[in-house]
Amino acid sequence: MKKSSKPNRSYQIADQVQRDLSELIREIKDPRLGMVTLSAVEVTPDYAHAKVFFSVLKGDPHECEEALNHAAGFLRNGLFKRLHIHTVPTLHFQFDRTTERAADMNALIARAVASRSKESGE
Numbered sequence: 001m002k003k004s005s006k007p008n009r010s011y012q013i014a015d016q017v018q019r020d021l022s023e024l025i026r027e028i029k030d031p032r033l034g035m036v037t038l039s040a041v042e043v044t045p046d047y048a049h050a051k052v053f054f055s056v057l058k059g060d061p062h063e064c065e066e067a068l069n070h071a072a073g074f075l076r077n078g079l080f081k082r083l084h085i086h087t088v089p090t091l092h093f094q095f096d097r098t099t100e101r102a103a104d105m106n107a108l109i110a111r112a113v114a115s116r117s118k119e120s121g122e
Contacts, residue, residue, distance in 0.1 A: 014043045017050055025038075025068070032064060033068070034057070034063075037055050038054050040053040047085065049090050052068075052091055052092065053096035055095070061095040069091075076088055
């Protein structure tokens with residue numbers, strides 16, 4: 001019974017890390033940091049590392065990634081104070097291109113639909 005609860009615990013930790021980081025990121029005073037949204041957190045089974053995926057509403061994704069990874073120690077320290085777990089993961093921030101790809105796909109679909117309607121309309 002204990003084994004089945006372990007993966008669920010990993011998801012709970014990842015979810016809590018995501019929520020806490022969302023609040024902690026607001027405290028960072030780095031001009032490179034734009035409007036960042038955390039989209040997902042993946043925690044290793046031993047909780048030693050967390051891959052934090054983010055998207056950017058405003059700002060340069062590469063600069064935001066640099067700023068977040070530069071502030072990773074500060075953010076991890078903030079997590080130490082909030083999380084009640086033995087090991088607080090080392091944070092690795094990575095730009096999530098999912099929304100970028102979705103926008104590209106939507107644009108392609110819109111063009112295909114527009115060209116199809118032109119062909120059928122003539």
